[in-house]
Amino acid sequence: MLVIATAGHVDHGKSTLVRALTGMEPDRWAEERRRGMTIDLGFAWTALPSGGTVAFVDVPGHERFVTTMLAGAGSCPAAMIVVAADEGWHVQSGEHLAALDLLGVRHGLLVITRADLADPAPALAEARSRLRGTGLAAIPALAVSGVTGQGLPELVAALDRLAAELPPPAADGPVRLWVDRVFTITGVGVVVTGTLAAGTLRTGDTLHLDGEPVQVRGLQTLNTRADLVTATARVAVNLRGPVALSRGAALLTPDAWYLTTSADVRLSPGEPPKGDLLLHIGSAAVPTRIRPLGADTARLSFARALPLRVGDRALLRDPSRSDVHTGVVVLDVRPPALTRRGAAAARGAALTAAGAAPGAADLLRWHGLLSGADLTAMGVTAPPSPLPGDWHVDPEHWAGLRKALGETVAAAKDRRLTVEAATHLLGLPDRRLTRALVAPPLTVEAGVIGRRDLAPSPLPPQLRRAVDRLRAELADRPFQAPSARRLAELGLTGRALAAVERAGAVLVVTDGVVLLPEAPDQAAKRLRELSGPFTVSQARVALQTTRRVAVPLLEMLDRLGHTKRRDNESRTFAPVNGQI
Structure with a gap:
């Protein structure tokens, strides 16, 4: 399934175009239809000639609803940028494009609407110039009319090609379903909807919500019941039991995500925003504080825990000014405390040295010791490990631990220490690591570590x-x-x-x-x-x-x-x- 978000200035024909393509009314509320303006997220879908399906997330174009726009576009792999031929490029057109670019959206279509009212060429030329320099610069462009049907067959064909060109999602990956709608149905219970960007959902699955288990009672995709839904898809999930949640929550595969209240990030070029900020990721908009660490790095602290991974893209904005925002790329979801003088500058230098995408070696250099499950939950591929228990360690940190073990044993009474005691004193999470640290002149026998060169007096x-x-x-x-x-x-x-x-x-x-x-x-x-x-x-x-x-x-x-x-x-x- 191709899930694509609309984008563009208010009243440029986004909803009209979706209606013409699908025959469905994306504006769900009477107030929207009365005002002729989308104020909440709308959803519609239709079949493609190839046999696939395209689902539209229709977002509001008015500047007052930018948070709602980001909630709808945040999980979509592609966007349809809509510009009216008789209006041309407008303020929200640029702000939506900037947001999509900073969120890392690289696939989509440029659609010039109302081609029956004005020559689309000038609007197309201006839009092309605006897209230049962004990740969406090379997307295909078409001129259409949602009223007369001009260009709609070509647009459907372009959507079909786009669906085939998108990178395949990780259907076997962990689920992180950002919730964009929540409602209750009598006799059914709580239902949430969202864009499933990766993974697979099954009826009966147990997911985590704010660290608490919830069970999938039923699934629907495009108003059709299903026992299994695989990414990418629009999905409705009926949850069992008392559930209190709202837009911006995330349903997660248990133990596959790291919930964090702070993260170290790389910022897009330019002056970072200041003051009371919102971080937008998926459908979430979370109050956030920023602490600069370097020229393009910072530590973000969130008002609530978020499921983040290394490489996640997000948008940081000043809610009082729609034109003040910056892109964010997550570098570390378990940042160390900054307690010493100069620690912030040193941390910024370490983040900069890691380059665009930190890997397992970078995370181990920062944290010393991590399990394979830790590395996976943090968002990097865990390499094969020679250590027992799937533990991974930075070589310099391992050398320091080995030295500390020797010193600890030498300082112990009778120059002997049980493996359990040594594990506790070194602060290690696994006794097998302590055993792996033992090397000449240290020995281990019957659960006791000693030194050949400092052997205790033999027992009488x-x-x-x-x-x-x-x-x-x-x-x-x-x-x-x-x-x-x-x-x-x-x-x-x-x-x-x-x-x-x-x-x-x-x-x-x-x-x-x-x-x-x-x-x-x-x-x-x-x-x-x-x-x-x-x-x-x-x-x-x-x-x-x-x-x-x-x-x-x-x-x-x-x-x-x-x-x-x-x-x-x-x-x-x-x-x-x-x-x-």
């Missing part, structure tokens, strides 16, 4: 024999912690127990519960075999242990990031990047 023979007996007793049932009486019989109490714990030979889970150092990893592996959320009782059975051991061991797994409390009764496992 009697403590080593006690640990060996404990290890033998726990070999078959590693979570059957010995009783206090048995620990006393082994001589593992008081200072002796503290010594073997410091040496990394045992793990004191809590007072009276002593296991081997590898117990947390072993427990996590075994519990992952349970399907779905699990209770303490289920964990106790799976681990073949008692509640005395299961409760503190599960609490340790929570702290280590293996598991996460769902409610008072059950737990789930952390996302895949936290797996063993």
Whole structure:
């Protein structure tokens, strides 16, 4: 489906042209028809000779409704710029063209209307000169009359060619449906409409709205029910449950987008706007503050969280002046805090050095460590990673972490540190990264990191024999912690127990519960075999242990990031990047 937005000055015949092409009335409100002027978004569609469909998003041309115009055009891949032959180029013609150019629209048609009222050549020549220097300079041009039908067959053929020339959308990509209409139907519930620019929607899908799940109860495209709608398409989505939303909200594929209240951006050339600003992206218009970072870079802070990706294009404008606006290209959706003197200038220089389109290497240089899912949600392609768990790291940052690990182990008591403790001290999100950092002279054995050149004093023979007996007793049932009486019989109490714990030979889970150092990893592996959320009782059975051991061991797994409390009764496992 070709989805195309109209653009042009008020009363230049946009709605008349859409009506002539489709036989449908795009002006939905009686007030619009009474005044002869579009004041809200209109929608109409028709079949193309090739068998495809063209859907029109008819936007208002009056300067008072520029926000509505941007809401309609923001998600459309193409535009039909309409200029009346008897009026020529006007103010809103230029402002609409500038907005489309800054939003990155590069496909469309130039249509000179009312060719029955005046010679279209002068209007066409002026429009061509206005388009020069923009991304729409080379679009085809036609002269038509919506009243007499002159040129309409040629326009339909041009629309068919345009549909074939547009780059194919990512039908398997994540959904970000910017909502441009919201209404309620008795017996049906809340319905929203928008232009599906990428991805596929299915009845029964769960989407996210402001971070909360909503379910797709039903779908329509062009007034026809569907179980599946693939981009590009105009779509109406019936949502299940109580939903409170308005134009500018976005329905998202879960976990595929990064919601952010600030972003670092590149601005189009020229003086950036100041004061109270609005950021227009998709159908959203969000109050925004700007902080310049460099000649053409800035940090934007939004009044509400937005689902943004690197490379997104948006428009920043002063709502009090329709001629004051600038284009925005998103460079980073997780910008670092600017707390030190000179940090803003340094950040601006780093953004400038990244060039027109930051890639994975740039984001890793700025953030140090990111997962593959992080990079994808931020809008870049994650390269293959040699690190476990699909983690990606900047080489300089990795070298710094390796140095810090060596220093941390050297400073630890007895020059030994458990993997869990080292992970916490280095602020790493995954124990596997800590293990990957271990390199000579560091070693890791039984969950303890040490240094060959700074080896601790060996345990006295009697403590080593006690640990060996404990290890033998726990070999078959590693979570059957010995009783206090048995620990006393082994001589593992008081200072002796503290010594073997410091040496990394045992793990004191809590007072009276002593296991081997590898117990947390072993427990996590075994519990992952349970399907779905699990209770303490289920964990106790799976681990073949008692509640005395299961409760503190599960609490340790929570702290280590293996598991996460769902409610008072059950737990789930952390996302895949936290797996063993």
